Amino acid sequence: MLFESCKIVGHVDGPRLLVTAGVHGDEWEAMIAVRRLAETLRPEEIRGRVTLAPILNVSAYRASRRVGEDGLDLARTIPGVRDGSPTQQVAFQFTKLLDDADYYVDLHTGGVRLSIWPLAGYLIHSDHAVLETQRLMARAFGLNAVWGTDPTVEGRTLSAARDRSVPAIYVEYLGSGIFCPIAVQALVTGCKQVMAALGMVRLNESCSKPRFFAEDARPGAGHLQASHPAPVDGLFETIVAPGDLVESGDVIGHLTADACGARQPISADRGGRVVAIRTLPRIQAGEAMAVIAPFEEIQDG
Ligand SMILES: [Zn+2]
Structure with a gap:
C-alpha cells in the first residue's frame, strides 16, 4: 500500500466504518485527529470495525501541499488506476478500502x-435510504453546519462511495495553516458521535448539534475550488470570516492586481453564509476567493 491504515476490530460484530484524512497533503488537523482516534478507540468499546487511514496522499503530505508529486488532486482522481501515477495509484488503493466499508x-x-x-457535507444521493443515513451522520458529527450538495460530481472520495451506495460524509474545519487544537478535538469528537449514531460506541457526554442546514442539488453546488474566481493574479485581502452572513453585493475583500497595482473591491455574487474564504493573500487568476451559500437556521425541537 502507498499509505498506512489500521483496523480496530471490536469484540462484537457490527458495522464497518472507514475514516480517512490526508486526501490533501496540507490538511494537518484532520490527519492528527485520525491518529488520535487510532490511539484512543479501544476494541472492547466498539461494536463492529473501524479502519483508519490518516494520510492518504503521502507525496502531497511530504510536500505540504494539496496535490501529489504528479500534480494531481486526489479528490479529482478517484477511482484511479492500478499502475498509474502515484496519486492515481493511491486513488485505486483507496477504492479497495472503500469496498470493505459500510x-x-x-x-x-x-x-x-x-x-x-x-x-x-454529503452528496444528495438518489437512494433515499442512503441519503437519510448521510443526513443522520452529518447531523451527528455536530459541527456548525450540515450541507447536502450536487450528487453528480466525479473524482471525489464521495463519488466512489455514491457509486457503491455506501453512506458517506466529508467534513471541513477551518484551515489556513495555523495549528488549531480545537479543530483536532472537534474532528475526534465528531467521529465518535457518528459512531454512536451508527450504534458502534456508547457516549456518556451529550452531543453537540449543528445550527445551520442547506441542501442544494444544482450542478456546481458544494464546489469549494471554483466560486468567486480571482480575475487576475495578485494579492487578496479578505475582510470576512467563515460563517459570516453577507448579502449579494457586499464587499468581502480586496484584490490588488500584480500587473498594474490597482486595488479593487471584491463583492459577494450572492447572499448567504461565507462557507469558505481565501486566507492566503497570494492568489492566481481562476483560484477561488470565497464560497457563499444560503443556509437555514435549524430551530430547536
Ligand atoms: Zn481537502
Whole structure:
C-alpha cells in the first residue's frame, strides 16, 4: 500500500466504518485527529470495525501541499488506476478500502489557502435510504453546519462511495495553516458521535448539534475550488470570516492586481453564509476567493 491504515476490530460484530484524512497533503488537523482516534478507540468499546487511514496522499503530505508529486488532486482522481501515477495509484488503493466499508467519513480542512466553516457535507444521493443515513451522520458529527450538495460530481472520495451506495460524509474545519487544537478535538469528537449514531460506541457526554442546514442539488453546488474566481493574479485581502452572513453585493475583500497595482473591491455574487474564504493573500487568476451559500437556521425541537 502507498499509505498506512489500521483496523480496530471490536469484540462484537457490527458495522464497518472507514475514516480517512490526508486526501490533501496540507490538511494537518484532520490527519492528527485520525491518529488520535487510532490511539484512543479501544476494541472492547466498539461494536463492529473501524479502519483508519490518516494520510492518504503521502507525496502531497511530504510536500505540504494539496496535490501529489504528479500534480494531481486526489479528490479529482478517484477511482484511479492500478499502475498509474502515484496519486492515481493511491486513488485505486483507496477504492479497495472503500469496498470493505459500510460507512465512510472523510476529514478535511481548508489547507494552507482557505479557511472553511466547520461543516459536515454529503452528496444528495438518489437512494433515499442512503441519503437519510448521510443526513443522520452529518447531523451527528455536530459541527456548525450540515450541507447536502450536487450528487453528480466525479473524482471525489464521495463519488466512489455514491457509486457503491455506501453512506458517506466529508467534513471541513477551518484551515489556513495555523495549528488549531480545537479543530483536532472537534474532528475526534465528531467521529465518535457518528459512531454512536451508527450504534458502534456508547457516549456518556451529550452531543453537540449543528445550527445551520442547506441542501442544494444544482450542478456546481458544494464546489469549494471554483466560486468567486480571482480575475487576475495578485494579492487578496479578505475582510470576512467563515460563517459570516453577507448579502449579494457586499464587499468581502480586496484584490490588488500584480500587473498594474490597482486595488479593487471584491463583492459577494450572492447572499448567504461565507462557507469558505481565501486566507492566503497570494492568489492566481481562476483560484477561488470565497464560497457563499444560503443556509437555514435549524430551530430547536
Ligand atoms: Zn481537502
